[in-house]
Amino acid sequence: MKYTSTKTLLDIEFEHLNKRVAGVKTGFTSGYIAIDKSLGGSGFEPGLITVFAGRPGMGSSLISLNVLVNQLMQLNDSEVLIYITTKDSSTVILQRILAIAHDIEIAKIQNGDLNVHELNSMQDGSFCNKKLHGLVLVEHPSPSIEDMQNLLFNLVKDGKSIRSLTIDTLQNVKTDSSITKDQGVAQMLKELRVAAIQFQFSIIVTSEVSRRVEYRDGPKIPQLKDLKDSRLIADKVDFVYFVLRPMYYEVPGEDETISDEMHLICKKNKYGPLDLIDLTVDLKTQRITNGLTFTKI
Numbered sequence: 001m002k003y004t005s006t007k008t009l010l011d012i013e014f015e016h017l018n019k020r021v022a023g024v025k026t027g028f029t030s031g032y033i034a035i036d037k038s039l040g041g042s043g044f045e046p047g048l049i050t051v052f053a054g055r056p057g058m059g060s061s062l063i064s065l066n067v068l069v070n071q072l073m074q075l076n077d078s079e080v081l082i083y084i085t086t087k088d089s090s091t092v093i094l095q096r097i098l099a100i101a102h103d104i105e106i107a108k109i110q111n112g113d114l115n116v117h118e119l120n121s122m123q124d125g126s127f128c129n130k131k132l133h134g135l136v137l138v139e140h141p142s143p144s145i146e147d148m149q150n151l152l153f154n155l156v157k158d159g160k161s162i163r164s165l166t167i168d169t170l171q172n173v174k175t176d177s178s179i180t181k182d183q184g185v186a187q188m189l190k191e192l193r194v195a196a197i198q199f200q201f202s203i204i205v206t207s208e209v210s211r212r213v214e215y216r217d218g219p220k221i222p223q224l225k226d227l228k229d230s231r232l233i234a235d236k237v238d239f240v241y242f243v244l245r246p247m248y249y250e251v252p253g254e255d256e257t258i259s260d261e262m263h264l265i266c267k268k269n270k271y272g273p274l275d276l277i278d279l280t281v282d283l284k285t286q287r288i289t290n291g292l293t294f295t296k297i
Contacts, residue, residue, distance in 0.1 A: 031070025
């Protein structure tokens with residue numbers, strides 16, 4: 001059993017409070033005012049776990065990638081962000097990142113249909129030549145906790161300062177076959193939190209939502225019980241935001257626009273109120289904007 005003296009805990013807490021009072025942000029901003037405010041004011045704090053959850057195609061991966069791009073813009077030379085993709089290839093993830101960062105249509109990048117200005121802006125810009133070097137992009141269909149721990153320890157050993165770890169998607173991680181899936185995922189989150197506290201980085205995970213949401217009458221707003229493998233997961237994290245796009249349930253027509261409303265519905269916040277955050281998605285560039293509207297629910 002690990003013992004930490006009250007004096008040590010107080011020293012750590014007062015150091016943290018002094019930084020906040022002095023205006024020093026201890027967290028890592030999401031790039032969206034309303035999300036940062038909902039998270040406590042400074043964004044994603046070290047040691048805390050945030051979940052973005054939604055039905056397939058709703059946008060949970062998309063919000064995690066937009067946050068990733070915003071955070072890459074803030075990196076110093078020795079700092080890194082880890083993004084583990086269990087669904088898409090590293091190439092697809094990189095294409096989406098480039099589209100978001102440069103506000104270029106994703107189809108143009110995928111098809112190579114870029115004009116000279118667009119191509120040069122990507123090749124010669126500071127994002128690709130400097131900021132993107134701080135991304136550790138891992139493609140693995142079923143990473144284990146041991147895989148992730150080894151990655152973390154090796155990066156720290158190499159002198160890197162880890163600012164955040166993102167896992168897309170939580171349900172695809174490899175867990176102990178001798179226990180249930182939700183027990184395994186909960187155990188993994190517990191062990192990752194220990195590493196996050198030790199190395200001072202935040203954790204962002206995306207999660208699937210049960211299909212039963214689709215069969216509800218009225219608004220298709222998920223609840224914590226709708227998280228896949230949710231019996232223990234919801235207890236092990238600090239924030240849960242469900243991603244909801246009303247257009248997802250509409251029949252496409254000729255008047256379909258390229259912009260789409262996105263709502264982040266907070267259903268768990270250990271440190272504050274439950275909020276509704278309004279965002280806008282440009283479906284062509286994958287870029288999410290706004291995040292200024294802040295409504296308590």
